[in-house]
Amino acid sequence: MNDRPAGGPGTSQDDPEATDLSRPSIARVYDYVLGGKQHFEIDRRAAQGFIDALPDAPAIAKDNRNLLRRGVRWLVEEAGIRQILDIGSGLPTEGNVHELAHAVDPSTRVVYVDNDPGVLAHGRALLAGDATTAVITADLRDPTSILADPVVTGLIDLSQPYALLLSGIVQHLADDEDPYGIVGTLRDALPVGGYMLLSHFLDDDEPRAAKLERGFLEGGLGTGRFRTWDEIRRFFEGLEMVEPGLVYANDWRPDAGTPTDSPVHTLYAGGIGRKV
Numbered sequence: 001m002n003d004r005p006a007g008g009p010g011t012s013q014d015d016p017e018a019t020d021l022s023r024p025s026i027a028r029v030y031d032y033v034l035g036g037k038q039h040f041e042i043d044r045r046a047a048q049g050f051i052d053a054l055p056d057a058p059a060i061a062k063d064n065r066n067l068l069r070r071g072v073r074w075l076v077e078e079a080g081i082r083q084i085l086d087i088g089s090g091l092p093t094e095g096n097v098h099e100l101a102h103a104v105d106p107s108t109r110v111v112y113v114d115n116d117p118g119v120l121a122h123g124r125a126l127l128a129g130d131a132t133t134a135v136i137t138a139d140l141r142d143p144t145s146i147l148a149d150p151v152v153t154g155l156i157d158l159s160q161p162y163a164l165l166l167s168g169i170v171q172h173l174a175d176d177e178d179p180y181g182i183v184g185t186l187r188d189a190l191p192v193g194g195y196m197l198l199s200h201f202l203d204d205d206e207p208r209a210a211k212l213e214r215g216f217l218e219g220g221l222g223t224g225r226f227r228t229w230d231e232i233r234r235f236f237e238g239l240e241m242v243e244p245g246l247v248y249a250n251d252w253r254p255d256a257g258t259p260t261d262s263p264v265h266t267l268y269a270g271g272i273g274r275k276v
């Protein structure tokens with residue numbers, strides 16, 4: 001394996017400014033386990049750390065991504081949401097949030113936020129000419145700056161209902177990084193009628209969850225907390241849960257594309273809450 005992304009030379013991911021090869025990137029590792037092309041040897045090695053702990057681990061990424069797709073469709077189609085703030089958006093992949101939203105209403109405004117500069121580089125290329133969608137580099141650990149960012153406030157009227165997406169990101173906040181305070185700041189800022197979609201690694205009291213968490217934390221990536229139902233439920237405090245509530249990812253309004261045979265069904269949970 002060399003240090004070229006699997007996409008090969010000449011592709012947009014060759015931007016040297018966007019690529020820090022001194023450490024694995026959560027975004028690139030996620031892309032790797034989803035079957036994408038934007039990853040390097042250092043990312044694949046970090047992924048191996050948790051795949052060694054549980055060979056089925058990559059299926060969690062697919063369950064998560066499927067939940068995100070169904071959730072975004074529901075938010076735009078059923079809940080009438082036309083503004084989306086997607087924090088920890090990840091690298092562009094099949095079925096991006098703005099594409100799902102625009103399939104319902106092309107005027108839906110989307111701001112992608114990620115702390116990996118590679119996301120900005122790829123996002124810019126993807127979004128050239130799209131006035132409804134933008135991408136910024138910012139950190140979830142500074143939620144106040146995200147909400148004050150001129151790109152965010154330029155596209156999203158934060159006083160009107162919008163959907164806050166925290167899909168597959170909060171597990172990358174360690175316990176000593178104040179995950180409840182950070183999510184609380186964003187949740188409190190939601191106007192009445194706004195929604196929060198949050199999905200998370202789940203410790204459903206299974207030995208394999210603890211083993212897999214060690215694979216994430218000690219196997220090279222260095223991040224990835226598996227929290228219990230109660231711990232995840234706390235992130236939704238004060239919100240009214242949309243049916244069916246906080247559930248295993250594949251149990252959230254499954255459709256024809258939802259895996260029915262996921263080997264990791266009990267290791268991932270998510271839900272959508274509404275500000276009332």
Ligand SMILES: C[S@@+](CC[C@H](N)C(=O)[O-])C[C@H]1O[C@@H](n2cnc3c(N)ncnc32)[C@H](O)[C@@H]1O
Nearest residue numbers: 026027030088089090114115116139140167168
């Ligand atoms: C597992 S991916 C999830 C991508 C997408 N939201 C999804 O559900 O398919 C997590 C993303 O969160 C980003 N991320 C992790 N910690 C972050 C932080 N503190 N601030 C902003 N982004 C972060 C990573 O760079 C990565 O792109």
